[in-house]
Amino acid sequence: xxxxxxxxxxxxxxxxxxxxxxxxxxxxxxxxxxxxxxxxxxxxxxxxxxxxxxxxxxxxxxxxxxxxxxxxxxxxxxxxxxxxxxxxxxxxxxxxxxxxxxxxxxxxxxxxxxxxxxxxxxxxxxxxxxxxxxxxxxxxxxxxxxxxxxxxxxxxxxxxxxxxxxxxxxxxxxxxxxxxxxxxxxxxxxxxxxxxxxxxxxxxxxxxxxxxxxxxxxxxxxxxxxxxxxxxxxxxxxxxxxxxxxxxxxxxxxxxxxxxxxxxxxxxxxxxxxxxxxxxxxxxxxxxxxxxxxxxxxxxxxxxxxxxxxxxxxxxxxxxxxxxxxxxxxxxxxxxxxxxxxxxxxxxxxxxxxxxxxxxxxxxxxxxxxxxxxxxxxxxxxxxxxxxxxxxxxxxxxxxxxxxxxxxxxxxxxxxxxxxxxxxxxxxxxxxxxxxxxxxxxxxxxxxxxxxxxxxxxxxxxxxxxxxxxxxxxxxxxxxx
Amino acid sequence: xxxxxxxxxxxxxxxxxxxxxxxxxxxxxxxxxxxxxxxxxxxxxxxxxxxxxxxxxxxxxxxxxxxxxxxxxxxxxxxxxxxxxxxxxxxxxxxxxxxxxxxxxxxxxxxxxxxxxxxxxxxxxxxxxxxxxxxxxxxxxxxxxxxxxxxxxxxxxxxxxxxxxxxxxxxxxxxxxxxxxxxxxxxxxxxxxxxxxxxxxxxxxxxxxxxxxxxxxxxxxxxxxxxxxxxxxxxxxxxxxxxxxxxxxxxxxxxxxxxxxxxxxxxxxxxxxxxxxxxxxxxxxxxxxxxxxxxxxxxxxxxxxxxxxxxxxxxxxxxxxxxxxxxxxxxxxxxxxx
Amino acid sequence: xxxxxxxxxxxxxxxxxxxxxxxxxxxxxxxxxxxxxxxxxxxxxxxxxxxxxxxxxxxxxxxxxxxxxxxxxxxxxxx
Numbered sequence: 001x002x003x004x005x006x007x008x009x010x011x012x013x014x015x016x017x018x019x020x021x022x023x024x025x026x027x028x029x030x031x032x033x034x035x036x037x038x039x040x041x042x043x044x045x046x047x048x049x050x051x052x053x054x055x056x057x058x059x060x061x062x063x064x065x066x067x068x069x070x071x072x073x074x075x076x077x078x079x080x081x082x083x084x085x086x087x088x089x090x091x092x093x094x095x096x097x098x099x100x101x102x103x104x105x106x107x108x109x110x111x112x113x114x115x116x117x118x119x120x121x122x123x124x125x126x127x128x129x130x131x132x133x134x135x136x137x138x139x140x141x142x143x144x145x146x147x148x149x150x151x152x153x154x155x156x157x158x159x160x161x162x163x164x165x166x167x168x169x170x171x172x173x174x175x176x177x178x179x180x181x182x183x184x185x186x187x188x189x190x191x192x193x194x195x196x197x198x199x200x201x202x203x204x205x206x207x208x209x210x211x212x213x214x215x216x217x218x219x220x221x222x223x224x225x226x227x228x229x230x231x232x233x234x235x236x237x238x239x240x241x242x243x244x245x246x247x248x249x250x251x252x253x254x255x256x257x258x259x260x261x262x263x264x265x266x267x268x269x270x271x272x273x274x275x276x277x278x279x280x281x282x283x284x285x286x287x288x289x290x291x292x293x294x295x296x297x298x299x300x301x302x303x304x305x306x307x308x309x310x311x312x313x314x315x316x317x318x319x320x321x322x323x324x325x326x327x328x329x330x331x332x333x334x335x336x337x338x339x340x341x342x343x344x345x346x347x348x349x350x351x352x353x354x355x356x357x358x359x360x361x362x363x364x365x366x367x368x369x370x371x372x373x374x375x376x377x378x379x380x381x382x383x384x385x386x387x388x389x390x391x392x393x394x395x396x397x398x399x400x401x402x403x404x405x406x407x408x409x410x411x412x413x414x415x416x417x418x419x420x421x422x423x424x425x426x427x428x429x430x431x432x433x434x435x436x437x438x439x440x441x442x443x444x445x446x447x448x449x450x451x452x453x454x455x456x457x458x459x460x461x462x463x464x465x466x467x468x469x470x471x472x473x474x475x476x477x478x479x480x481x
Numbered sequence: 482x483x484x485x486x487x488x489x490x491x492x493x494x495x496x497x498x499x500x501x502x503x504x505x506x507x508x509x510x511x512x513x514x515x516x517x518x519x520x521x522x523x524x525x526x527x528x529x530x531x532x533x534x535x536x537x538x539x540x541x542x543x544x545x546x547x548x549x550x551x552x553x554x555x556x557x558x559x560x561x562x563x564x565x566x567x568x569x570x571x572x573x574x575x576x577x578x579x580x581x582x583x584x585x586x587x588x589x590x591x592x593x594x595x596x597x598x599x600x601x602x603x604x605x606x607x608x609x610x611x612x613x614x615x616x617x618x619x620x621x622x623x624x625x626x627x628x629x630x631x632x633x634x635x636x637x638x639x640x641x642x643x644x645x646x647x648x649x650x651x652x653x654x655x656x657x658x659x660x661x662x663x664x665x666x667x668x669x670x671x672x673x674x675x676x677x678x679x680x681x682x683x684x685x686x687x688x689x690x691x692x693x694x695x696x697x698x699x700x701x702x703x704x705x706x707x708x709x710x711x712x713x714x715x716x717x718x719x720x721x722x723x724x725x726x727x728x729x730x731x732x733x734x735x736x737x738x739x740x741x742x743x744x745x746x747x748x749x750x751x752x753x754x755x756x757x758x759x760x761x762x763x764x765x766x767x768x769x770x771x772x773x774x775x776x777x778x779x780x781x782x783x784x785x786x787x788x789x790x791x792x793x794x795x796x797x798x799x800x801x802x803x804x805x806x807x808x809x810x811x812x813x814x815x816x817x818x819x
Numbered sequence: 820x821x822x823x824x825x826x827x828x829x830x831x832x833x834x835x836x837x838x839x840x841x842x843x844x845x846x847x848x849x850x851x852x853x854x855x856x857x858x859x860x861x862x863x864x865x866x867x868x869x870x871x872x873x874x875x876x877x878x879x880x881x882x883x884x885x886x887x888x889x890x891x892x893x894x895x896x897x898x
Contacts, residue, residue, distance in 0.1 A: 075668065075669065077669075080672065320504070337640055
């Protein structure tokens with residue numbers, strides 16, 4: 001007759017470190033107060049991690065609050081987060097390591113107050129992480145202040161007469177709020193109170209982590225938990241407090257369960273070969289200098305240009321075209337859009353430099369060339385032209401005469417020419433062609449080759465080509481002998 | 482700047498023969514530079530004038546108001562020694578201000594805007610090419626020193642288009658043995674900025690300071706223009722340095738012995754070079770799109786050995802070269818440097 | 820031993836890992852856990868197993884906030 005044989009049934013889970021290397025205190029005990037719910041929930045998480053065999057893949061996010069020391073206990077990858085930001089950190093961790101299982105462990109101040117935006121956004125994006133929200137209706141670590149989840153009438157150090165819902169609002173029901181979102185696949189509230197609810201909590205924790213291991217989506221588990229110290233109630237009575245006081249306000253339920261589908265398998269994103277990256281990013285342009293600049297009258301060399309007109313006349317594109325051509329002919333160029341305080345009154349303008357030398361200021365305050373596409377632009381900017389400068393005027397839109405007598409004016413009926421070609425909005429390209437044809441600064445061949453680089457709609461390239469050619473002819477005709 | 486001396490910016494010289502430039506916005510050049518440097522994740526928030534960066538994709542970027550919101554995270558990254566690159570395209574402030582260019586966030590990025598004993602290296606690009614090159618450099622610096630690194634540009638440099646020649650992608654940075662990679666090898670790693678014991682936190686802080694000292698010794702970048710024989714030294718960074726370059730050129734033509742020093746890194750600041758220049762020059766002027774923030778670093782660098790003047794514009798106004806030339810002329814006369 | 824009832828389970832409590840919160844006592848259906856009068860090294864009155872009557876249900880294990888304070892055993896064979 002031998003003695004009965006017993007085998008270990010339940011013992012400290014392997015998800016925990018053997019000893020806790022905190023700087024002070026016993027290395028076998030947690031730092032939590034007697035009867036604190038954190039320890040129970042930690043144990044359930046550690047147990048599930050062990051059973052699912054996913055410890056290596058797990059990144060545990062410690063919050064700010066009593067559970068800040070989560071990293072001393074969980075034998076997993078650990079990141080300690082700023083208050084309320086764990087879901088943001090988790091988003092980064094999960095997206096950069098898509099095979100990971102991310103656990104965001106947060107208290108009610110952390111999650112429902114300072115981090116409310118982070119949790120809602122992460123939930124709404126359906127980030128693949130398991131959020132465990134420990135609701136003990138109080139700020140525990142800081143000494144028992146009123147939290148977003150403090151019950152109506154419940155006394156705390158900052159609500160000594162009890163929470164006044166007229167003053168502080170009613171407690172936030174996070175599960176109900178999260179349940180309104182499309183993405184979360186599992187939302188549940190459970191309680192660490194009494195054998196039955198503790199057992200149910202254990203299953204819910206397990207379910208959430210299983211859902212993560214299978215890459216099914218965002219899970220949110222709210223755990224009603226005790227804070228005997230903060231509440232001033234002994235641990236067994238604290239569990240009664242949960243069942244009698246908290247549960248009526250925070251009903252226990254599985255609010256969402258959409259886990260009845262296949263998980264999304266992790267497929268590593270192939271990294272492109274280094275040689276392909278330039279191609280993907282479209283970083284290769286025309287061979288510089290393949291378009292030879294022509295001989296230019298010295299007074300037109302190194303133009304500092306302002307291009308101005310109504311918004312919608314394609315002023316910025318015209319400037320871009322000039323800069324693109326200059327670059328293709330091997331010159332230094334800069335293009336700066338009107339921007340900031342100058343950008344008012346519905347007019348747009350930009351600054352373009354084309355230079356044989358390196359360009360200093362990209363800002364053109366005293367232009368040598370002004371392209372005026374409408375009358376307000378001429379009136380606003382022709383005074384800035386340097387004496388002897390060139391103004392190309394779209395006289396279709398400028399009935400008034402130029403007030404400057406010490407500059408050169410090239411008058412082009414750009415809008416009318418463009419209209420005849422099919423669209424008055426191509427006036428900007430007529431102006432480009434006219435400037436090039438008149439000054440010889442840019443070759444027609446360059447202008448035409450530049451068009452596909454700057455005109456995004458390919459169907460418009462042909463119209464713009466005609467506009468440039470027509471403008472070029474006009475400009476060349478007017479060129480001085 | 483082709484005529485600059487003293488610059489050690491990679492890619493500014495000796496480009497591959499077959500590489501061709503493309504005309505591109507500064508903000509877009511940052512994005513492409515980041516991808517070439519290996520960035521595969523972007524977490525940001527669109528704020529004019531940095532919106533193109535969010536539209537395109539990679540690491541984090543914003544403008545003044547958004548950077549104020551990020552200060553918590555930057556401090557935590559510094560404390561936990563997490564490498565990251567943050568671009569700020571400075572706009573007008575304080576408060577909502579406006580979306581026009583300013584350099585009024587100098588103190589925020591250089592003197593640090595978050596809490597604690599940390600610094601962040603700050604790169605201040607002045608051209609489209611540098612928006613790419615310095616972004617790539619920022620990634621390498623962040624990785625090497627395990628620190629957040631800032632790129633501080635202004636609205637003009639972000640919005641301006643210039644030809645940029647893109648270098649080869651840098652080889653993948655080594656995997657980090659300290660990271661939490663969600664694998665067996667790194668399972669016991671901890672990313673944290675908590676050091677509850679005073680002695681432990683002090684040691685951690687001393688470690689951080691040693692790192693910043695090394696950065697100050699090794700990572701200073703600046704460039705100069707017409708500095709030889711300069712009795713008046715003008716100091717400006719970012720877009721202002723471009724305007725000053727033209728102004729200095731014009732002033733030299735008038736016979737004024739003026740030269741330009743452009744800090745490329747705002748931290749570390751080119752203190753030693755300024756100290757040398759203070760022996761040669763009689764006066765310095767800082768030009769800034771702010772109420773005068775970098776001037777404090779200039780004065781500290783030269784121990785107020787010579788007078789340092791300040792000329793600033795705010796609200797989004799960028800001075801013209803002629804405006805700067807006037808300031809240089811006046812200073813040259815008053816300061817007796819002519 | 821013949822005729823004596825054999826327990827289906829057994830529980831061990833590490834006296835120095837117990838913080839005396841009594842949650843295990845409150846959930847134990849067999850009422851076989853009790854607080855002791857002795858003080859442990861943390862200054863708590865640890866809970867102890869009376870030594871008989873454990874059903875091996877495990878309720879105490881999950882109610883206990885300390886990871887390693889309670890170990891539950893189950894009967895695998897009687898002879």
